[in-house]
Amino acid sequence: MNEKAPPKRFALLDRDGTILVDKVYLSDPGEIEFAPGAIEGLRLLRDAGFSLVLITNQSGIARGLFDAATLEQIHARLQCLLAADGLRLEAIYYCPHAPDDHCDCRKPAPGMVRSAMRDLGFGPNEAVLIGDGVADMEAAAAAGVRGIRIAPAGSSGVEGAAADFLEAARRTCAPFAEQNGGDFACT
Numbered sequence: 001m002n003e004k005a006p007p008k009r010f011a012l013l014d015r016d017g018t019i020l021v022d023k024v025y026l027s028d029p030g031e032i033e034f035a036p037g038a039i040e041g042l043r044l045l046r047d048a049g050f051s052l053v054l055i056t057n058q059s060g061i062a063r064g065l066f067d068a069a070t071l072e073q074i075h076a077r078l079q080c081l082l083a084a085d086g087l088r089l090e091a092i093y094y095c096p097h098a099p100d101d102h103c104d105c106r107k108p109a110p111g112m113v114r115s116a117m118r119d120l121g122f123g124p125n126e127a128v129l130i131g132d133g134v135a136d137m138e139a140a141a142a143a144g145v146r147g148i149r150i151a152p153a154g155s156s157g158v159e160g161a162a163a164d165f166l167e168a169a170r171r172t173c174a175p176f177a178e179q180n181g182g183d184f185a186c187t
Helices: 038-047 068-084 111-120 134-143 165-179
Strands: 009-013 050-057 091-095 127-131 146-149
Touching (some): 009 111, 038 050, 038 165, 068 091, 091 111, 111 127, 111 134, 127 165, 146 165
Parallel strands (some): 009 050, 127 146
């Protein structure tokens, strides 16, 4: 029996305000705090066949608030915390530049999304970008990737946004389930 392997899917994840509580320039690995629904949503995505990829602007480096070594420590601790829940990030992409640097990697530019596609070998139709900001949605659109925005209840001017990461994860896997005849659950 020759079964065809399901296509690889990628969930491109913003960090602060999306999977982590936004601490405004998180610079201490000990202050990592998962956002509501993050662990459950990440499990849902993993179980639905998504590889998890972090895509995050980190202008705190350019602003002198922390250095690249500190960011690496934060991401190493994040990976350890995720591993304790049976999760892992396949890759981490970050932009260290300030908004005025006009680089191609800082969201809303699509550079990090395109780098992930190139490095990990997937196209726009196999990916979804989940984030909490307009820049995340603009980066997704610029790269041709579906975007799902998170905006907690009470946020004004964000019609149709997911209330938390778990809701965003459910919305993420639903279209892929439909394309594949409902091969996996999104609940």
